[in-house]
Amino acid sequence: MRLGRARSVGLVGLQATLVDVEASVGGGLPRTVIVGLPDAALNEARERCRAALGNSGLGTWPQHLVTINLSPASLPKAGTHFDLAILAAILVASDVVPQLRLDDSVLMGEVGLDGSVRPVRGVLPAVLRAAEAGVGHAIVPWHHVREARLVEGITVHGVGSLQELAALLRGAEVPERLPDADPEPVSLREPDLADVAGQLEARWAIEVAAAGGHHLYLKGPPGVGKTLLAERLPGILPDLGAAEALEVAAIRSLSGLHVGSELPRRPPFASPHHSATVAAVVGGGSAIPQPGAISLAHRGVLFLDEAPEFSARTLEALRTPLESGRIELARVRAVASYPARFQLVLAANPCPCGQSGLRSNACTCTPMAVRRYGERLSGPILDRIDITQTLRPMTQAYLRAARGSAESSAVVAARVASARARQLERLAPLGYRTNAEVPGPVLRQDLPRPGGVALLDQAVTRGLLSARGVDKTMRLAWTIADLAGAAKPRQTDVQLALAMRRGDEIEEVRCG
Incomplete structure (x- = not known):
């Protein structure tokens, strides 16, 4: 029996854990088994990796029993980013590449059937964890090189195919490819309070x-400037510090959003539509929950326009994060914790038609309709709001x-x-x-x-x-x-x- 080892990173929320990927070849009838609590996407790595290896010119998949162990076995594993580490361990077990370079490296990347290496989510928090653990090298898809190099204290290598991975592990020079630099921002006029x-x-x-x-609640009829003011709040907030910016960038990376070559220094602004589900706002998912709008607004502003139109379950789900600055999403397999220290800005009309209090006979709503509309924002939610401000035409x-x-x-x-x-x-x-x-x-x-x-x-x-x-x-x-x-x-x-x-x-x- 032959054994190969590589390392990757398991992500449960923003909590990252180094995962040893072991591949044992031989000792049974030809089949491939992945153990260590893999999810469905990770279980399908068997077929992806088999086809990628065969199409990359690096040999064929071993015609023996292949056992792939992901350790610690008690940690749920999710995602396709383990593909690269699995293939690296198989290449070592097949004597295609040496083990030496893998002992001080972590690998992240999904592979295509043609052997290409594709982008994945969560590269930044994974590389952060590897650097904290003293790992010297990170091998990631070349699309994420600029993002991964935001982390200091670790050498980042970008690969675009299994051939480049094999060459890198053999010690050969691999031409460096970098994603296109972030385009120069279009000189659009930023929202300014002078507009109000x-x-x-x-x-x-x-x-x-x-x-x-502080959290803010803006009330008033349509067209008085509630949205105008809320959109200008981030423009008067101070820039993020280095640690805050890295935290914000890590959440964006985990959500699959673009992370440039520089840390974002401006506070984020999230404004979900009132039809957004609970999972879209606070986070969710079937196996390992993903971050929602409240985490994407971490260290910035979460604006809920037409707040009474949001579902009651969505609004009530904000109670705990408004107080604690975190959201914990429990599932059967894992509990994911995400930071959610945001400023909440609510905007609402005085009644369903929006004309209440403007002039006599302008409002067409019945008193009961006005009351029901106001009660859509519960007392516990309003008690967590610091400032209530009424705007008038x-x-x-x-x-x-x-x-x-x-x-x-x-x-x-x-x-x-x-x-x-x-x-x-x-x-x-x-x-x-x-x-x-x-x-x-x-x-x-x-x-x-x-x-x-x-x-x-x-x-x-x-x-x-x-x-x-x-x-x-x-x-x-x-x-x-x-x-x-x-x-x-x-x-x-x-x-x-x-x-x-x-x-x-x-x-x-x-x-x-």
């Missing part, structure tokens, strides 16, 4: 949300007067960056970066006591705030103080935070 005329309260709410990482005269006078995103982003810097200086010793992340006990015990706390006690006594609402109001007050450059929240900051939390008019509070 009027709506001063809503602009202020967007700024506070960006400064502290602007008159033509006001819009003409305000044209060209609105602040740009760059001006607002500078204030947001200053507020974030103050938060980081205060919270970094406690292990947090933004006010929205700070737990209630830390707010009450480890930070200075704000002024005006009696206002919150009164709101709780009158049933206007829950215990969670008190903490969220305190976080808002800290953000407002950071924007003002104050050392700690004052009574006016707490008063303004309470109004923003409850959705009251805030212009009078700010002016007062």
Whole structure:
């Protein structure tokens, strides 16, 4: 019996585990067996690898019993990226290539029937895990070379066929092929807050949300600027740090989305349609769940336009990730965990026809229809929202007067960056970066006591705030103080935070 060994990476969510791929040839009637909890796609590797080997000119599939073991055997294995490691182990067992080069390498790639090596999902998190484990080399499809080289401390080799793989393992020089460089971005005008005329309260709410990482609920009739404002929120958020950008890129890689040769520094923005399923929004799948929109929006913004039109199950599924910043998807074979620390922005009309409160006799909805529409956003979901802001139509005269006078995103982003810097200086010793992340006990015990706390006690006594609402109001007050450059929240900051939390008019509070 002959034995060959190679290594690949098993992915369960973003959790990556090095997998030893062992191929034993001989000792029985001709057949191929794969053991180690493979899924259907991995079981089909037998036929793909057999045809690829025969068509690549490197010999034929062994006419003996071939046993392929994926270790650790208790870890569920899914995906087609194990093909390359399986073939490498078979080539070693068939004495086509030496074992030496494989002892310090991981391999990922799907093979075609002609022996070509094709792209796969999850190359970036897999190479990250290999580098952390001290592996020296990664062999990936040439399409992913730029992506894999975002990881430092590991040498990346790209191959396009089994012939190139065999040559590389024999120590020969393989001509390097790189995917096309990312095209220069088309110089389109970025969404800018200067496009939003009027709506001063809503602009202020967007700024506070960006400064502290708070969730936001925008209400108002059609055409008042809810979507316009939400789309401009990412433009005033600070750039991602190196670790954050790598995390965002790893999620994109696992989802099969393009990852360029540079880490994405701008916060992501996801806006699923209201017909999206629960699996599309929070993630899902039959064997090993894949990330959904909330994970693709990690470190960025998740915008749910026409929020009441989303299914109740989809909205309620957001409860846990809104609090924990993670989503755990349990299946029979595996539990996949994905990061989901996003800013949620909800947008909704006041009623099904959208005309409620505009003018007399404009709304055609019955009172019961308006009530049912409002109840589609449950109390537990709304209790997790930090800021509620109502937008109203602007008159033509006001819009003409305000044209060209609105602040740009760059001006607002500078204030947001200053507020974030103050938060980081205060919270970094406690292990947090933004006010929205700070737990209630830390707010009450480890930070200075704000002024005006009696206002919150009164709101709780009158049933206007829950215990969670008190903490969220305190976080808002800290953000407002950071924007003002104050050392700690004052009574006016707490008063303004309470109004923003409850959705009251805030212009009078700010002016007062």
